[in-house]
Amino acid sequence: MCPDVEILSSFYDDELEDSQKQVVKTHVDSCPHCQKKMAELGLISATINAEEEPDFQMAQVNTWNKIMDIIDREEQKVPRVNFWQRRFQISFPAAAALVAAFIVVLSLSVVSFYMGKHTTSNPATPEMSITDASDTLFNDENLFDSKAIEFDIPAINTFIHAGEPLLIKEVDFRSRNGK
Amino acid sequence: MDDKAKKDFFEKIYKEIFPIVIKVSYRITKNLDAAQDVCQEAFIKLYHRVDTFPEVEDAKFWLIRVVKNLSFNYLEHEKVKNRAFDKIKHMPSFSDDTGEKQLLKKDAVEKVNQALEQLPENLKAPLILREFGGMNYKEIGTALGISESNVKIRIFRAREALGKLLPVGEVYVP
Amino acid sequence: MRKLFFVFCFIASPLLIFAQEGPSAETINVESTDSQVFNMAIDLKIQDGTTAQVVSDHKAQHKAVSGRPVVLNINGGNFKAAVRFTVYNMNGDNLMLLTQSTIYFMNEGRRQMISTAKSIPIKAGEKILFFPMGVLNDGEKSGYNCMLEMVVSKYQQQPVSQE
Numbered sequence: 341m342c343p344d345v346e347i348l349s350s351f352y353d354d355e356l357e358d359s360q361k362q363v364v365k366t367h368v369d370s371c372p373h374c375q376k377k378m379a380e381l382g383l384i385s386a387t388i389n390a391e392e393e394p395d396f397q398m399a400q401v402n403t404w405n406k407i408m409d410i411i412d413r414e415e416q417k418v419p420r421v422n423f424w425q426r427r428f429q430i431s432f433p434a435a436a437a438l439v440a441a442f443i444v445v446l447s448l449s450v451v452s453f454y455m456g457k458h459t460t461s462n463p464a465t466p467e468m469s470i471t472d473a474s475d476t477l478f479n480d481e482n483l484f485d486s487k488a489i490e491f492d493i494p495a496i497n498t499f500i501h502a503g504e505p506l507l508i509k510e511v512d513f514r515s516r517n518g519k
Numbered sequence: 520m521d522d523k524a525k526k527d528f529f530e531k532i533y534k535e536i537f538p539i540v541i542k543v544s545y546r547i548t549k550n551l552d553a554a555q556d557v558c559q560e561a562f563i564k565l566y567h568r569v570d571t572f573p574e575v576e577d578a579k580f581w582l583i584r585v586v587k588n589l590s591f592n593y594l595e596h597e598k599v600k601n602r603a604f605d606k607i608k609h610m611p612s613f614s615d616d617t618g619e620k621q622l623l624k625k626d627a628v629e630k631v632n633q634a635l636e637q638l639p640e641n642l643k644a645p646l647i648l649r650e651f652g653g654m655n656y657k658e659i660g661t662a663l664g665i666s667e668s669n670v671k672i673r674i675f676r677a678r679e680a681l682g683k684l685l686p687v688g689e690v691y692v693p
Numbered sequence: 694m695r696k697l698f699f700v701f702c703f704i705a706s707p708l709l710i711f712a713q714e715g716p717s718a719e720t721i722n723v724e725s726t727d728s729q730v731f732n733m734a735i736d737l738k739i740q741d742g743t744t745a746q747v748v749s750d751h752k753a754q755h756k757a758v759s760g761r762p763v764v765l766n767i768n769g770g771n772f773k774a775a776v777r778f779t780v781y782n783m784n785g786d787n788l789m790l791l792t793q794s795t796i797y798f799m800n801e802g803r804r805q806m807i808s809t810a811k812s813i814p815i816k817a818g819e820k821i822l823f824f825p826m827g828v829l830n831d832g833e834k835s836g837y838n839c840m841l842e843m844v845v846s847k848y849q850q851q852p853v854s855q856e
Contacts (some may be wrong), residue, residue, distance in 0.1 A: 349675040353649060355656050384681050385650055387631040393542075394551045400537050403555050407533075407562050488570065488764035488775070489753050491737050493839070495770035499798060500742065500836030503827030507792050507811040510820040510842070570766060571775035573797050577806065 342374055343367065352381040529569050532578045533562060539579075540586040542651045547590035547643070548597075549636070557589040583652070583662040587644050630684050638677055645670050646677040729759040730848035731780050731788075731817070737767065738840045742829045748837070756848060762793075765841075767825075771799040772839065774825050780845055786816045788845060794825050818846050 343351075343364055350356050351364045368374045508516075537558060544554035561582055565572075572578040635643065648659045656670040663670070732754065739749035757763045762777040774796045781789040791812045798805055815821055823841040 345679065346672065346675040349678055350656075350671050353656065353674070355671065380682050381678060384631065384678055387628055388635055388650060388681070390628045391632055394545070396538060396541050396545075399541055399551060399555050399558075403537070403541075403559050403562070404533060406559055407566070410559075410563055411566055488766045489735070489755060491751050491753070491765060491767045493737070493739055493751065493767060493769045494749050496739065496748075496772075496837050497770040497799075498836045499769060499772040499826060500829060500838060501798055501800060501805070501807075501826050502824075502829045502838060505792075505794055505796070505807070505809050505811060505826070506822075506824040506828055507790070507813050508822050509813070509815065510822050513822050568775075571795060573773050574804075577797065577804075 342371060345377060348374060348377050349381060352378060525569055529562075529566055532565065532569070532572075532575050532582075535575055536579050536582050537562075539652050539654075540582055543583065543647055544586050544590045546647045546651050547587070548593050550593075553593050554590070557586055557593060560589060561585045580658070580662045583648065583654075584664070587648075587663070591640055591644075631681050634681050634684050638680060642673050642677040642680070645673045649674055729782055731757045731759070732846045732848050733757045733763055733778065733780070734844045734846070735765070736842040737765075738842065739769075740838050740840060742836050742838055757845070767839070769839070772826065773797045774839075776823070776825060776841070778843070783814070786818075788815050788817060789813075790815050790821060790845065792823055794823075796825050798826070815845065818844065820844050 347356070347360075347364060348368075351361065351368070354361075356364060368378060540561065541554055541558050544557045545551055548554050548557065564585060565578060565582060569578070572581065635646070638646070644663060645659050645665075648654050648662065649656075652659075654662070656667045656674075659670045660667045665673075733756070735753045735755065737749075737751040737753075738747045740746070741748050753765075755763050757778070757780050759780055759782040762779040765774075765776045765778070767774040767776065774794060777791075777793045779791040779793075781791065783789055789812055791810065793808075793810045795806065795808045813821065821843045823843065824838065825841070826839055829836070829838045
């Protein structure tokens with residue numbers, strides 16, 4: 341009885357267990373039909389390997405250099421630019437619009453001032469204490485720190501894998517264990 | 520893991536695994552530039568999480584899975600892109616008048632390789648990892664997230680599909 | 694496009710100036726930013742299953758932004774884990790905690806890996822437990838287990854010292 345081609349395929353890949361391997365080997369050695377099948381498997385490998393391969397070593401070097409470039413660029417910390425020091429690019433019409441708007445506002449406020457209808461008690465821009473707070477918020481180094489928190493626990497080698505990870509509220513856990 | 524240790528570990532993984540994944544990706548994408556891009560993307564992803572892998576082996580399985588997926592994604596993308604050109608591609612070409620035997624051999628190689636390209640992803644990936652990645656069934660199973668017996672069956676089916684295309688006369692029986 | 698911008702500037706600039714008396718845009722922004730930031734108090738405990746004693750206790754504080762993971766690496770003997778906690782702000786005190794963990798451990802000479810993702814709706818200030826290796830049952834207590842206790846609370850602004 342010839343073994344299944346599926347078994348021959350595993351035999352070809354040297355994936356059979358020792359006992360089975362021996363049985364199949366003895367059979368194949370004396371069976372022309374199975375030898376032909378084995379030759380076919382070899383031919384498939386040979387055929388798909390027959391295509392010329394490009395220079396993978398060159399690719400290895402090139403890709404490494406590219407990866408290092410990208411990583412270096414990522415790791416170069418861009419210094420935080422203060423809002424007021426940031427450079428803005430503004431197109432000419434937009435700039436013109438801003439200037440025009442400023443003039444309009446200025447003339448309006450001058451007019452309203454002289455008309456004596458200015459009732460706002462505190463015309464100056466209120467000092468924004470909140471702005472300061474948000475500043476500290478975003479300058480807080482830990483906040484966007486993407487580095488992992490490292491826990492180096494004692495090198496105990498008898499941790500037990502008790503099952504699926506469990507995520508539970510403490511309250512629920514207690515009531516569950518109380519039962 | 521400090522920065523130096525991280526980089527060293529990353530380099531070690533790269534040196535060991537790149538030769539495998541570039542081959543695998545090349546065999547799927549059939550395009551060296553694309554394969555390089557795929558590997559580059561995969562290794563950058565790896566770099567960002569390299570400290571979650573205790574050993575090179577763990578990174579290997581992860582990388583192979585990512586490279587396989589990215590490569591098949593690339594293929595999908597190309598397929599859509601190339602649909603318009605398909606008609607032109609399938610027009611008969613005027614081949615040079617080479618020797619008949621050479622033509623036959625070339626024909627078999629081409630046919631089988633074309634058939635390999637046509638295989639569905641679930642059969643193609645295990646066979647490529649076996650034939651070009653030099654991995655055993657267990658490793659392939661781990662990398663693809665399937666059982667060893669599944670790997671066995673898929674590789675066998677892939678071979679069966681390709682074997683049908685081989686010209687019978689070429690198999691030499693001692 | 695530019696023309697539109699031009700017109701917008703003309704119309705909007707006086708409006709912006711006179712709109713000071715309402716709640717300013719900045720105030721709203723900062724408030725909503727605040728509600729997206731959390732404090733995460735993490736307490737990792739290693740427990741001896743036999744004696745139920747905590748043999749090792751590690752505490753850490755971290756700030757978390759809604760939707761951004763906080764990553765923990767745990768390095769033990771036969772056990773390593775990478776755990777990502779991500780808090781999502783749902784509404785008010787209602788939060789969603791997502792836990793993604795990849796655990797490697799040696800089991801009778803073989804290395805095994807488990808990857809899972811779990812989520813749980815929580816409220817700010819509630820204590821949450823995470824057992825990356827599962828919970829030891831009464832029958833199997835001759836070993837160590839790992840537990841993470843965690844409390845997510847609203848980020849408290851440090852009072853700005855006034856000098």
